Amino acid sequence: MTEKITNDEFNYFPAISGNNQELQVLLRKTSELLCKWFSDTNERSPLPLDNKFKVTYPLKNGSNINNLLNEIEELLYSSFCPSHPGSLAHLDPPPLTISIIGDLIASGLNNNLLAEELSPSISKLENDICKWLSKKIGFNEGSGGITASGGTLNNLNALVTAKYSSGLTFNNESILIISEDAHVSFKKCAKILGVEDKNIYLVHTDKNGCMHIPSFIKLLNSLISNGREIFAVVATFGTTIRGALDPLDEIGNICKEKKIWFHIDASIGGIYFLVNKKFDNINNFNLSSANSITINPQKLIGIAKTSSLLLVSDINTLKNTFQTGLPYIDTPDDVINRGELGVQGSRPAEIIKLWLGLRLLGMEGIEKILNDSLLKKAIFIEKLDENKFEIHSGPLHIVSFLPKNMPVADSNSWTLKAKKLLLERKYMISRPFYKGKYYLRVVFGNFNTTALHISELTNFLNNLYA
Numbered sequence: 001m002t003e004k005i006t007n008d009e010f011n012y013f014p015a016i017s018g019n020n021q022e023l024q025v026l027l028r029k030t031s032e033l034l035c036k037w038f039s040d041t042n043e044r045s046p047l048p049l050d051n052k053f054k055v056t057y058p059l060k061n062g063s064n065i066n067n068l069l070n071e072i073e074e075l076l077y078s079s080f081c082p083s084h085p086g087s088l089a090h091l092d093p094p095p096l097t098i099s100i101i102g103d104l105i106a107s108g109l110n111n112n113l114l115a116e117e118l119s120p121s122i123s124k125l126e127n128d129i130c131k132w133l134s135k136k137i138g139f140n141e142g143s144g145g146i147t148a149s150g151g152t153l154n155n156l157n158a159l160v161t162a163k164y165s166s167g168l169t170f171n172n173e174s175i176l177i178i179s180e181d182a183h184v185s186f187k188k189c190a191k192i193l194g195v196e197d198k199n200i201y202l203v204h205t206d207k208n209g210c211m212h213i214p215s216f217i218k219l220l221n222s223l224i225s226n227g228r229e230i231f232a233v234v235a236t237f238g239t240t241i242r243g244a245l246d247p248l249d250e251i252g253n254i255c256k257e258k259k260i261w262f263h264i265d266a267s268i269g270g271i272y273f274l275v276n277k278k279f280d281n282i283n284n285f286n287l288s289s290a291n292s293i294t295i296n297p298q299k300l301i302g303i304a305k306t307s308s309l310l311l312v313s314d315i316n317t318l319k320n321t322f323q324t325g326l327p328y329i330d331t332p333d334d335v336i337n338r339g340e341l342g343v344q345g346s347r348p349a350e351i352i353k354l355w356l357g358l359r360l361l362g363m364e365g366i367e368k369i370l371n372d373s374l375l376k377k378a379i380f381i382e383k384l385d386e387n388k389f390e391i392h393s394g395p396l397h398i399v400s401f402l403p404k405n406m407p408v409a410d411s412n413s414w415t416l417k418a419k420k421l422l423l424e425r426k427y428m429i430s431r432p433f434y435k436g437k438y439y440l441r442v443v444f445g446n447f448n449t450t451a452l453h454i455s456e457l458t459n460f461l462n463n464l465y466a
């Protein structure tokens with residue numbers, strides 16, 4: 001009989017008999033802390049103005065649990081608070097309550113999506129939910145997908161698959177086509193894949209921030225007539241700075257005709273394809289010409305980070321690309337281990353919080369969140385003085401703007417001042433650098449932001465630019 005590993009007061013691991021009294025107390029105390037942190041949100045700023053958080057390190061002996069609870073409290077109160085109504089800077093909404101529970105359950109289970117025998121039910125859950133989502137967006141029976149820790153990783157999963165499926169894995173001169181407004185993650189992916197900058201072609205965007213189709217066609221024809229091989233074309237469905245949507249139908253049809261892998265980075269906008277309601281100029285595209293699509297539920301419907309999906313029209317493309325065999329796992333012939341469908345090996349059960357979130361909201365709940373976000377954006381645009389500000393916004397819930405008729409250097413310092421003054425008033429907005437200038441950007445994915453907050457924000461901006 002081994003002695004239990006404990007410190008003075010506490011068992012280190014959940015007990016396997018009895019009623020787990022200690023774990024119950026710990027869960028109660030930490031949830032009290034977390035709930036208190038949520039409940040007094042309005043008394044703070046979305047971002048601590050003065051970050052006093054001090055990192056502590058392991059000592060010779062383990063720490064007392066009450067000290068750890070105090071340290072957890074300090075961490076909470078020196079953290080960014082996405083639930084604050086003034087938190088409007090980024091694509092980081094408040095977490096749905098049930099998705100917090102999802103992460104708790106995932107940690108408690110500590111299963112591993114690497115292999116079916118390490119996560120029998122969760123492997124099934126991920127497989128079936130991804131398949132359901134794939135069909136929902138218009139893919140057919142052979143489709144499916146995986147989750148990965150963030151959109152960057154899923155864009156990587158997609159490009160590795162694209163290169164492999166096109167027979168170009170070892171062709172260093174093969175080309176990636178993206179728009180000039182595509183997300184920076186593609187630069188990272190290209191480095192990992194050994195694609196040099198000269199082999200990444202950026203198609204320029206039109207005045208609305210969408211890929212310019214005549215330029216795309218011209219580029220493609222010239223590359224093809226010069227015998228160049230293209231391993232993927234990427235369209236962005238929701239650009240990061242202005243929420244613009246590339247014309248998916250045109251790009252998709254061209255890729256299909258030329259037999260080029262078509263990836264859609266719909267990290268931001270993909271969630272709109274889940275609902276039946278047709279939103280103006282958003283979810284009326286046909287996605288079935290795509291080979292792969294990244295969708296990040298973490299960005300708009302409140303599934304806690306990370307929650308990102310890669311959906312593919314043919315699940316065999318992932319299997320063929322990533323299957324290595326797992327010599328240390330005993331796998332029946334008819335089973336595909338989900339660690340062999342993407343770059344990640346050991347993987348947490350992120351699917352649980354997505355599954356619970358989707359179940360809790362239902363289609364109407366999702367639709368309401370999407371609707372409200374667009375409504376808030378419309379109120380903001382209506383209230384921001386168009387004589388004073390140049391506004392850039394595609395159909396999604398993101399607005400970038402900057403003062404009109406100001407030299408660039410003045411405008412750059414004005415946006416810096418505005419951002420700082422707004423934070424002092426508990427509004428956190430972002431200041432992206434886009435095409436040679438700083439903009440201010442507001443993202444309306446926060447369920448706690450009301451029309452009153454938006455009025456206060458626009459009044460401040462309109463008055464600041466006297």
Ligand SMILES: Cc1ncc(COP(=O)(O)O)c(C=O)c1O
Nearest residue numbers: 150151152183185238240265267
């Ligand atoms: C359009 C787009 N694609 C991809 C990403 C990368 O996603 P993640 O930060 O989850 O890796 C982002 C992040 O903001 C994005 O806006």
